[in-house]
Amino acid sequence: MLxxxxxxxxxxxxxxxxxxxxxxxxxxxxxxxxxxxxxxEARMLLDMNIxxxxxxxxxxxxLYSNYVPTMVPMLxxxxxxxxxxxxYQPEVSQGMLQAMWEFQTMVSELVGxxxxxxxxxxxxxxxxxxxxxxxxxxDRKASQKSTIYVSELIPPHRMSVIHNxxxxxxxxxxxxxxxxxxxxxxxxAAAAEGACAVYVExxxxxxxxxxxxCDLKSIVGENTALIVGVQPVSLGLVSPPGDxxxxxxxxxxxxxxxxxxxxxxxxGLFACSQAYIRQMPGRIVGQSMDSEGExxxxxxxxxxxxxxxxxxxxxxxxxxxxxxxxMGAMHMALLGPEGLETLARRNAGACAATKAALLDIDxxxxxxxxxxxxxxxxxxxxxxxxxxxxxxxDEYDITGGLDLSQWWPGRENELLVCATxxxxxxxxxxxxxxxxxxLEGYE
Amino acid sequence: xxxLFAFNGAKGAGYAQPAPLSDDFTIPxxxxxxxxxxxxxxxxxxxxxxxTWLSTRSHGIDSGFYPLGSCTMKHNPRVxxxxxxMSGMNDLHALAPVSHLQGxxxxxxxxxxxxxxxxxxxxxxxxxxxxxxxxxxAMRCIQEYHRDIGQDNRDxxxxxxxxxxxxxxxxxxxxxxxxxxxxxxNGRLDLDALRAVVGEDTAAMMVTNxxxxxxxxxxxxxxxxxxxxxxxxxxxxxxxxxAILGKTNPGLMGxxxxxxxxxxxxxxxxxxxxxxxxxxxxxxxxxxxxxxxxVVASVDGEGEPWxxxxxxxxxxxxxxxxxxxxxxxxxxWAFYRRYGRELEKMSEHAVLNANYLRHRIMNPxxxxxxGIHAMPIDGAPTDIVKHEFTLNMSPIKDATGVTGKDVAxxxxxxxxxxxxxxxxxxxxxxxxxxxxxxESKEAIDQFADDFLQILAEDPELVKTAPHDTxxxxxxxxxxxxxxxxxxxxxxx
Numbered sequence: 001m002l003x004x005x006x007x008x009x010x011x012x013x014x015x016x017x018x019x020x021x022x023x024x025x026x027x028x029x030x031x032x033x034x035x036x037x038x039x040x041e042a043r044m045l046l047d048m049n050i051x052x053x054x055x056x057x058x059x060x061x062x063l064y065s066n067y068v069p070t071m072v073p074m075l076x077x078x079x080x081x082x083x084x085x086x087x088y089q090p091e092v093s094q095g096m097l098q099a100m101w102e103f104q105t106m107v108s109e110l111v112g113x114x115x116x117x118x119x120x121x122x123x124x125x126x127x128x129x130x131x132x133x134x135x136x137x138x139d140r141k142a143s144q145k146s147t148i149y150v151s152e153l154i155p156p157h158r159m160s161v162i163h164n165x166x167x168x169x170x171x172x173x174x175x176x177x178x179x180x181x182x183x184x185x186x187x188x189a190a191a192a193e194g195a196c197a198v199y200v201e202x203x204x205x206x207x208x209x210x211x212x213x214c215d216l217k218s219i220v221g222e223n224t225a226l227i228v229g230v231q232p233v234s235l236g237l238v239s240p241p242g243d244x245x246x247x248x249x250x251x252x253x254x255x256x257x258x259x260x261x262x263x264x265x266x267x268g269l270f271a272c273s274q275a276y277i278r279q280m281p282g283r284i285v286g287q288s289m290d291s292e293g294e295x296x297x298x299x300x301x302x303x304x305x306x307x308x309x310x311x312x313x314x315x316x317x318x319x320x321x322x323x324x325x326x327m328g329a330m331h332m333a334l335l336g337p338e339g340l341e342t343l344a345r346r347n348a349g350a351c352a353a354t355k356a357a358l359l360d361i362d363x364x365x366x367x368x369x370x371x372x373x374x375x376x377x378x379x380x381x382x383x384x385x386x387x388x389x390x391x392x393x394d395e396y397d398i399t400g401g402l403d404l405s406q407w408w409p410g411r412e413n414e415l416l417v418c419a420t421x422x423x424x425x426x427x428x429x430x431x432x433x434x435x436x437x438x439l440e441g442y443e
Numbered sequence: 444x445x446x447l448f449a450f451n452g453a454k455g456a457g458y459a460q461p462a463p464l465s466d467d468f469t470i471p472x473x474x475x476x477x478x479x480x481x482x483x484x485x486x487x488x489x490x491x492x493x494x495t496w497l498s499t500r501s502h503g504i505d506s507g508f509y510p511l512g513s514c515t516m517k518h519n520p521r522v523x524x525x526x527x528x529m530s531g532m533n534d535l536h537a538l539a540p541v542s543h544l545q546g547x548x549x550x551x552x553x554x555x556x557x558x559x560x561x562x563x564x565x566x567x568x569x570x571x572x573x574x575x576x577x578x579x580x581a582m583r584c585i586q587e588y589h590r591d592i593g594q595d596n597r598d599x600x601x602x603x604x605x606x607x608x609x610x611x612x613x614x615x616x617x618x619x620x621x622x623x624x625x626x627x628x629n630g631r632l633d634l635d636a637l638r639a640v641v642g643e644d645t646a647a648m649m650v651t652n653x654x655x656x657x658x659x660x661x662x663x664x665x666x667x668x669x670x671x672x673x674x675x676x677x678x679x680x681x682x683x684x685x686a687i688l689g690k691t692n693p694g695l696m697g698x699x700x701x702x703x704x705x706x707x708x709x710x711x712x713x714x715x716x717x718x719x720x721x722x723x724x725x726x727x728x729x730x731x732x733x734x735x736x737x738v739v740a741s742v743d744g745e746g747e748p749w750x751x752x753x754x755x756x757x758x759x760x761x762x763x764x765x766x767x768x769x770x771x772x773x774x775x776w777a778f779y780r781r782y783g784r785e786l787e788k789m790s791e792h793a794v795l796n797a798n799y800l801r802h803r804i805m806n807p808x809x810x811x812x813x814g815i816h817a818m819p820i821d822g823a824p825t826d827i828v829k830h831e832f833t834l835n836m837s838p839i840k841d842a843t844g845v846t847g848k849d850v851a852x853x854x855x856x857x858x859x860x861x862x863x864x865x866x867x868x869x870x871x872x873x874x875x876x877x878x879x880x881x882e883s884k885e886a887i888d889q890f891a892d893d894f895l896q897i898l899a900e901d902p903e904l905v906k907t908a909p910h911d912t913x914x915x916x917x918x919x920x921x922x923x924x925x926x927x928x929x930x931x932x933x934x935x
Contacts, residue, residue, distance in 0.1 A: 001799045001884055010791045013798055014690050016659045016827055021695045027688075028560060032783040035522050042777060046531030048546035053534040061538055062764065069458045071487055077524055079505025080498040084715040085514050087501075089861050090919075091852065091912040095497035096715040102447045105929040109480040115928050118716060121572045124764035132616075160760035164583055168618035202474075211471040239474050261527075262547060263537030263765020264572060265718030277926070283716060288922035290915040291907075295444070300922040306575070307866070311611035311621040318609050319573035319706065319721075323714025333447055334490050337479035339456025342463070348470070349463035356467070372469050393540065402538060425464055 052260060056427035057399040058354070060376050060418025062123065062155050063263055066233065066255040067421055069334055076327045086283070090298040097297035100322065101285040103329035110235050111249040112242025113271040117282035119253070119325040120268030120317065124158040126250035127199060127229055128165030129281045129315055130270065134197035134225035134248065135171055136279045136314070141223050143194030147172045151184055153204040154229065156407050182208040182368040192220045201229035202241065206416065207376030208368060209238065217245025232256060232269060234374045236344025248272045257327030267321035267328060278304060281315030346421035351375050354419040357432050363439045367414055376418040378404060385415035388438050396434040445496045448930050450485035457487040481932050500913045501715070502860055508882060508890050512831045512863035512875025513655060515685045515707035520781065523710070523774040532773055537765035541751055547769065548750035550776045551738040557779060561786070562701050563694020564724030568733045570767040574682060577702030577721030578613035580762045584725060584732040585647050585676045585700065586617050587759055594674065597646035603632060605656060605867040610649040610680060619646060626869055630656040630823035632666055645675035652696065653683045653829035655867040656822050657797065667697025676700065684708045686794055686829035689787025700725045709775035720771035731757040792880035793830040796887060800878050801832045803891035814899035817842035822870040831877035833870045840872055843902040847872040850897055852916060853908035857893045
């Protein structure tokens with residue numbers, strides 16, 4: 001090949017790199033390995049990890065271990081899906097485009113809003129870009145310019161992402177507190193009227209379902225976007241936010257389609273009402289027709305996007321999480337409406353059974369005794385929860401949950417416990433025994 | 444036509460689910476869902492057939508040559524997929540104790556160090572999940588650095604007009620004003636144009652090198668000197684890193700921050716739009732601002748390696764809620780281990796393939812040339828390119844009315860993915876081709892022959908292409924006017 005071009009060595013191909021910026025030494029990296037050697041070393045390293053499916057795990061906090069049907073990874077890794085780029089050429093990408101249009105439809109049905117995009121990076125970037133989107137829509141009429149209100153009961157890491165994404169547009173972020181029962185303080189929420197957006201979660205970071213959010217849209221008014229973050233599995237039982245006035249719904253799609261996978265790649269959900277379409281971020285698939293009038297699909301509304309609008313784009317997002325959204329679509333399609341309800345019941349049931357069993361123990365208190373929970377609930381212990389977590393890990397091979405002081409200093413004795421459909425009755429018995437054993441150790 | 448929403452016969456899920464542990468739970472009455480989501484009711488075989496059918500109407504690297512410029516569509520080794528489906532990857536919780544994540548953190552640490560070494564940077568974070576996300580993250584770090592040293596007046600970011608659209612979009616999201624500078628006639632950086640706009644309000648310049656025209660910027664170090672002299676930072680868009688690995692690095696060129704596209708250079712499969720992964724590397728003066736947490740290595744009580752998280756002292760916080768696209772990091776680790784110290788060969792073969800394809804297309808035999816309506820013009824006049832090149836298809840359009848887009852669509856009939864179309868915008872009727880290192884000489888020869896044959900075909904045949912694809916040319920304008928963004932279901 002070199003000879004065909006009149007060259008004699010590979011160096012000729014790099015003669016355009018000036019001497020003063022060239023590397024003067026070879027890369028200092030390990031010897032090349034065979035496939036078998038790589039596989040062996042990967043197995044050795046990954047076997048050092050302790051996965052959540054190897055033991056009872058009550059750790060959720062926004063990332064959930066739900067069962068993913070075997071079919072999903074098998075079909076999604078078909079090479080035509082796995083190794084495709086963004087479907088810029090619709091004529092040879094109808095399969096992926098149709099799958100994403102179907103995904104949009106299922107998400108739309110799930111959350112009760114007419115439009116969904118193809119995916120965001122995760123729930124945190126979905127929430128952050130929902131807020132900047134809402135500011136672009138509402139700022140002109142807002143009496144509180146560039147101001148948004150965010151519930152204080154959202155995971156702090158998500159809040160950090162929101163700060164990074166909103167500071168560039170000089171958006172003022174105010175928080176809305178909660179009452180002793182963990183319900184959003186609606187009297188304070190009324191202050192959000194005239195702001196660009198209010199962001200709340202259902203269930204919130206402590207797993208609480210909040211009926212009061214049904215009144216929030218009428219409290220903040222038409223010109224303030226109501227943005228609701230959801231755990232999508234809960235929507236098998238819980239009202240879709242679109243039904244109580246949400247303008248944008250976001251969330252971690254992950255429980256549909258993929259394991260917790262250390263937090264990535266997963267996918268963020270983003271759905272909205274018609275009014276937000278031209279300011280929303282991300283890829284969108286639309287139905288169209290081909291030159292012979294046959295139904296066909298294509299990416300659409302690309303005039304919002306960075307490759308056309310450059311610095312005036314609604315978002316910089318280009319690569320997203322389509323393949324994981326495809327896995328989510330496959331899981332949703334296989335569940336169907338009744339399967340979804342059963343899955344939600346299994347999660348709600350496991351949570352209720354775990355909560356009842358733990359609260360039966362002397363010394364364990366509910367942080368929100370009047371609350372109704374989905375997946376997660378917080379308990380208060382007589383001693384630091386970090387100590388219990390270490391004890392359960394060392395003595396019972398149980399992952400007990402999240403020490404809430406990791407999120408909010410001052411809550412050292414509180415533990416966030418999560419039970420998904422992967423929790424069995426024996427797991428709850430083991431947990432109870434472990435907690436009792438730990439408490440007895442201090443008597 | 445298989446319609447997912449036509450499936451309505453299955454009772455319950457398409458897979459057998461266990462019963463709930465307990466029905467003794469409550470949902471507040473005002474929050475009880477009143478109508479079920481109208482999802483399909485399908486059996487597993489129905490769903491398997493549906494998605495198998497859809498896959499036959501999709502085109503991946505596995506289906507055929509995929510010369511999509513700027514996207515580095517190389518083969519995705521399957522052993523990498525096998526690795527990430529292991530329970531020790533797929534079933535990890537990001538917030539688990541570090542004692543549960545030691546193997547993953549060992550891979551993270553090795554990847555941080557490998558990427559630092561390859562790019563000549565001092566510190567790497569794996570948290571950003573896409574190239575654009577990396578750009579945003581790095582610009583946030585630069586912004587905090589400037590605020591910290593009392594230079595928050597630096598509110599402008601310079602980008603060449605050949606830049607990826609994500610560059611200005613990412614900087615704008617941080618609140619920066621964008622200054623676009625024109626390229627020279629030959630597509631290269633115009634240092635005079637740079638000198639004219641650089642100043643004490645310059646926060647950074649964002650550059651892709653090799654540029655989006657596939658050519659190495661010979662004056663990149665001089666550009667860095669100009670920006671640094673004004674107190675600005677240099678940002679390297681790593682989309683084209685596949686061309687230079689082991690030959691040079693952004694650190695040597697004078698860059699302060701860089702993103703890597705693990706889904707390009709390191710073969711993370713792109714899955715029809717993502718996932719990607721966009722780690723960033725920075726020089727030491729920016730390291731304290733990186734997102735938290737990073738992995739640090741030490742030894743445990745028995746002298747064995749031990750890995751921990753640590754938060755940089757002035758961290759911007761989080762840009763993704765967890766640890767980025769860990770699965771992409773692990774795939775990229777497996778990919779790099781195959782080459783190890785010989786990663787340089789990857790770049791050599793990528794550049795060889797690009798130059799050879801360019802040579803084959805631009806130098807047809809006399810017989811072939813005699814049949815061609817018109818020859819394309821090189822997008823950038825240069826002896827050698829790096830991993831990709833551009834073609835200006837204007838002469839074909841002038842001679843026959845066949846546009847670059849028409850040629851792209853006709854390539855689909857031959858079983859190829861089309862090249863990148865009409866980008867960079869500074870090349871008229873642009874096609875951008877990147878064969879990558881994983882194509883054989885035979886595959887490239889065949890593509891070149893077919894490409895030249897299209898230039899000799901009846902223009903009407905090309906203008907009405909594609910002909911042999913699952914659907915004919917799709918009306919994108921109709922889609923944007925009518926906005927049918929979901930299935931109408933029973934309202935149909």
